Amino acid sequence: xxxxxxxxxxxxxxxxxxxxxxxxxxxxxxxxxxxxxxxxxxxxxxxxxxxxxxxxxxxxxxxxxxxxxxxxxxxxxxxxxxxxxxxxxxxxxxxxxxxxxxxxxxxxxxxxxxxxxxxxxxxxxxxxxxxxxxxxxxxxxxxxxxxxxxxxxxxxxxxxxxxxxxxxxxxxxxxxxxxxxxxxxxxxxxxxxxxxxxxxxxxxxxxxxxxxxxxxxxxxxxxxxxxxxxxxxxxxxxxxxxxxxxxxxxxxxxxxxxxxxxxxxxxxxxxxxxxxxxxxxxxxxxxxxxxxxxxxxxxxxxxxxxxxxxxxxxxxxxxxxxxxxxxxxxxxxxxxxxxxxxxxxxxxxxxxxxxxxxxxxxxxxxxxxxxx
Amino acid sequence: xxxxxxxxxxxxxxxxxxxxxxxxxxxxxxxxxxxxxxxxxxxxxxxxxxxxxxxxxxxxxxxxxxxxxxxxxxxxxxxxxxxxxxxxxxxxxxxxxxxxxxxxxxxxxxxxxxxxxxxxxxxxxxxxxxxxxxxxxxxxxxxxxxxxxxxxxxxxxxxxxxxxxxxxxxxxxxxxxxxxxxxxxxxxxxxxxxxxxxxxxxxxxxxxxxxxxxxxxxxxxxxxxxxxxxxxxxxxxxxxxxxxxxxxxxxxxxxxxxxxxxxxxxxxxxxxxxxxxxxxxxxxxxxxxxxxxxxx
Numbered sequence: 001x002x003x004x005x006x007x008x009x010x011x012x013x014x015x016x017x018x019x020x021x022x023x024x025x026x027x028x029x030x031x032x033x034x035x036x037x038x039x040x041x042x043x044x045x046x047x048x049x050x051x052x053x054x055x056x057x058x059x060x061x062x063x064x065x066x067x068x069x070x071x072x073x074x075x076x077x078x079x080x081x082x083x084x085x086x087x088x089x090x091x092x093x094x095x096x097x098x099x100x101x102x103x104x105x106x107x108x109x110x111x112x113x114x115x116x117x118x119x120x121x122x123x124x125x126x127x128x129x130x131x132x133x134x135x136x137x138x139x140x141x142x143x144x145x146x147x148x149x150x151x152x153x154x155x156x157x158x159x160x161x162x163x164x165x166x167x168x169x170x171x172x173x174x175x176x177x178x179x180x181x182x183x184x185x186x187x188x189x190x191x192x193x194x195x196x197x198x199x200x201x202x203x204x205x206x207x208x209x210x211x212x213x214x215x216x217x218x219x220x221x222x223x224x225x226x227x228x229x230x231x232x233x234x235x236x237x238x239x240x241x242x243x244x245x246x247x248x249x250x251x252x253x254x255x256x257x258x259x260x261x262x263x264x265x266x267x268x269x270x271x272x273x274x275x276x277x278x279x280x281x282x283x284x285x286x287x288x289x290x291x292x293x294x295x296x297x298x299x300x301x302x303x304x305x306x307x308x309x310x311x312x313x314x315x316x317x318x319x320x321x322x323x324x325x326x327x328x329x330x331x332x333x334x335x336x337x338x339x340x341x342x343x344x345x346x347x348x349x350x351x352x353x354x355x356x357x358x359x360x361x362x363x364x365x366x367x368x369x370x371x372x
Numbered sequence: 373x374x375x376x377x378x379x380x381x382x383x384x385x386x387x388x389x390x391x392x393x394x395x396x397x398x399x400x401x402x403x404x405x406x407x408x409x410x411x412x413x414x415x416x417x418x419x420x421x422x423x424x425x426x427x428x429x430x431x432x433x434x435x436x437x438x439x440x441x442x443x444x445x446x447x448x449x450x451x452x453x454x455x456x457x458x459x460x461x462x463x464x465x466x467x468x469x470x471x472x473x474x475x476x477x478x479x480x481x482x483x484x485x486x487x488x489x490x491x492x493x494x495x496x497x498x499x500x501x502x503x504x505x506x507x508x509x510x511x512x513x514x515x516x517x518x519x520x521x522x523x524x525x526x527x528x529x530x531x532x533x534x535x536x537x538x539x540x541x542x543x544x545x546x547x548x549x550x551x552x553x554x555x556x557x558x559x560x561x562x563x564x565x566x567x568x569x570x571x572x573x574x575x576x577x578x579x580x581x582x583x584x585x586x587x588x589x590x591x592x593x594x595x596x597x598x599x600x601x602x603x604x605x606x607x608x609x610x611x612x613x614x615x616x617x618x619x620x621x622x623x624x625x626x627x628x629x630x631x632x633x634x635x636x637x638x639x640x641x642x643x644x645x646x647x648x649x650x651x652x653x654x655x656x657x658x659x660x661x662x663x664x665x666x667x668x
Contacts, residue, residue: 059562080568092563096581105577106567161567 001070001083001164001197003033003056008065010051010221025051026221029065033165033199033214038191040208040229041201043218044244049201050169052218056199057086057167069164080109082165085158085196089170091150093142093157100138103128103157110161128156132190147175148183155190166191168200172207184211205245209233217241234352239362242286242355248315251328253285254359262356264300266321272299273349275356277368282359289315291353292330294341298348302328307342314338318345399648405641418638425642434627435643438619441605444530445620446598449537454590456538457545462575464546465553475550482543489540490607497521497532497608522609529609529618536604541597545590552586553579588662592655599651602626621647 008029011022026048033039041049054060056067058079067075074082093102103125107116116124129135132152142150151171158166171187172180188211191198202208208215209229216226217240225237236242242250254265257278261271262285273285292300302318305327316330316338330347332338341347356365405411406425408418429435460478464471481489496506499520503509508518521528556579564574580587602622605613613619614627621643628640 057566059565078568079566084566086563086566088559088563090557090559092557092559094560094578094581096584097577105569109567109569109573 002035003165003197003199004068005029005031005052005056006066006068008052008055008067009063010048010055010060011063024221026055026062029218029221029223031216031223031226033197035070035197036195037213038188038198038200038211040212040215041199041218042205042208042215042244043203043224045203047218048221049203049218051221053167053169053199053201056165057084058082083161083163085161085163085166087151087154087158087166087168087171090174091142091154093150093153095142097141098138099134099140099142099145099153100125100129102142102153103138103160106157106161124160125156128160131159131193132156132186146179148179148186151175151183152186155187159190159194159196164197166194166196166198168198170202171200172202172204180207187211206247209245217244219244236286236355237364239284239286239357239364242357246288248289248329248331250286250288250355251330252324253287253320253322253328254282254324255285255322256280256282257356257365264320264322267300270299273351273354275365275367278356278365283365284357284359284362286355286357287328287349288353289329289331291350292316292328292332292341292347293350294332294337294344295346295348296344298344298346300347300349302345302347304342304345307338309335309338316341402641402644405637406645408638411636411638425638426646429639429642429646432639434614434619435621435624437614437617438621438624441530441533441618442599442601442620445534445537445601446595448534449541449598450591450594452534453538453541453545454587454594457542457549457590458587460542461546461549461553462579464550471550475547478546479543481540482547486540486603487607489536490604493532493536493608494522499523523616526617529616532608533605533618536608537598537601540604541594545594548586548590549583552583556582588658592658595654595658596651599647599654621650 008026009024010026011024014021014023029048029052041052043049051060055062058074058077062075065075066073069082079086094105097105100122104121107121107124110116126135126138129138132155134149134152134156137145137149137153142153145153151174155166155168168187172184175183184207187198187200200212212229214226215229215232217224217232219240225232225241227235232241233245236245239252243252255267255272256263256265257275257280258271259280260274260276260278262273262275262278262283263269263271264285300320302320305317305319308315308317314332314335314337316332318328318330319326320328330341332341356367357363358365407421407423409422409424410419412418464474464478467474497508498505499508499518499522504512504518505521507521512518519525519528521532560578560582561574564578569577600622601620605618605620605623609616609618612632613623614631619627625640625643625647628636628643
């Protein structure tokens with residue numbers, strides 16, 4: 001069951017004492033979540049991603065646009081008729097009910113012919129519990145569970161009615177950062193086991209990149225880019241997307257393209273990279289941390305501030321006048337490379353790890369250089 | 373550790389002193405009074421120690437009448453007022469725009485003086501030479517005969533007292549329940565909506581359990597408050613409650629001390645201790661029942 005959003009728009013009356021008119025939370029949003037895929041809806045806080053999720057779920061009515069589940073228009077259907085399962089950010093487990101009662105709750109709402117027998121309900125609840133591996137916790141109260149266990153209960157409750165679509169609102173943000181990895185894998189595993197079309201909202205790019213089949217990046221209620229995580233990371237359409245994805249973040253230099261060559265501000269008369277086909281003019285040059293190679297006669301000269309050994313790789317922090325924030329961070333694979341780099345303080349740029357953006361519009365400038 | 377506990381006792385000292393002076397000492401004193409037989413108020417002497425005072429009080433028809441009145445009042449007003457408050461506060465929560473206004477309206481009785489309210493009730497219920505009172509006027513529209521609510525049959529007077537009590541305690545309960553309802557996390561309701569939960573089910577399976585601690589609190593304080601009822605009866609039926617047959621236990625205690633037939637601190641003490649025992653027992657039962665439910 002794929003989810004298609006068609007020109008989805010949501011406007012709220014503006015809040016606050018002096019507020020007037022309307023705030024647009026989501027503007028003309030269109031994208032498709034393909035059947036059986038895990039899609040991450042990614043964006044900074046307040047970008048409208050939760051509003052989007054609420055509209056898909058049916059908790060909020062869109063101002064304009066349609067929502068389709070596998071071709072069926074569900075825009076005007078109430079949540080319970082859409083066949084959605086929702087996991088809330090704080091899980092919203094009823095504290096006075098046991099885990100089993102929580103999972104049974106959606107089934108007990110069913111009326112008439114749809115209502116299964118007591119035994120069938122129990123069977124389905126147990127099945128959902130088995131799926132998320134919480135069979136031994138069924139008699140506990142939510143407050144007696146860890147955050148990760150609570151999340152699994154919430155997922156079991158969302159799945160017990162075998163919905164067509166699973167929605168998760170910031171599923172991991174309630175957990176301690178160190179404890180997020182297992183539940184993250186768990187979501188991925190459960191999604192693969194059930195094959196249910198899943199959309200989850202997050203502001204954590206690492207979270208989205210690591211488990212999603214596809215990511216959709218939003219900013220200020222507008223869709224910025226969508227695609228496979230690696231593809232969006234390697235080939236960002238805008239400076240925003242380039243900066244939003246990746247830890248450590250991309251290094252952004254102020255520069256200029258002249259005659260198909262990229263020059264950095266304050267970098268002297270020597271071009272740092274060929275930019276065939278790029279129009280002349282001021283640009284932002286984004287270089288991923290892994291896009292620097294130490295080279296004795298490299299075009300990029302900078303002053304090394306410090307070397308950070310992280311075990312798996314080494315990161316070098318250098319000062320460069322053209323770089324946003326004044327320092328750049330390069331990640332090198334070996335300590336030997338890092339030593340050489342620290343001594344020379346000169347780098348060559350890897351073309352496929354470097355992207356150019358228009359200085360004013362911050363849109364991507366495509367060059368004719370071959371890309372992987 | 374030793375030093376810490378000394379410090380803790382030091383911090384507790386002011387509260388303990390005040391409690392001892394104004395709660396523990398009077399309690400002991402009243403108990404002693406209640407055991408002193410044939411206490412003479414003028415000479416401050418007594419002739420013996422025993423349970424005669426209790427026996428006297430328990431055989432006094434006025435006391436038995438007061439106990440009956442108090443129990444009727446408690447049994448009717450506590451559940452009724454709690455239910456009404458729940459109904460009204462739930463309705464208030466459904467109309468967020470008018471909530472402020474209605475909250476103020478419903479809270480007015482709480483800030484109004486008991487005796488002033490009593491006067492208003494007199495206007496509503498009392499028959500005089502000139503009028504049968506507002507309520508009787510309304511009753512006459514339905515063809516019901518005039519009832520003397522203030523000086524008439526016992527059930528009519530009891531009705532007025534219960535009506536009055538419910539009306540007086542309602543505002544506080546509405547206030548407590550409204551804020552309890554507002555403090556329930558909205559996400560639970562959203563989750564319930566996603567699952568297509570009906571309104572009734574949301575109320576009974578989510579809202580009610582969530583505000584349950586507040587309801588328990590209201591029922592317990594309601595019981596205690598209703599057992600201590602006195603001024604309401606005075607406001608409605610005057611100071612000679614025994615004659616009106618509308619006395620309460622606290623009223624009986626007062627009459628025994630200062631009333632026209634008063635001057636018997638021993639009887640008053642015995643009655644007060646009996647009231648204390650009743651309230652203590654019922655509160656304990658209340659707590660036990662609610663605790664057991666919570667564990668279940």
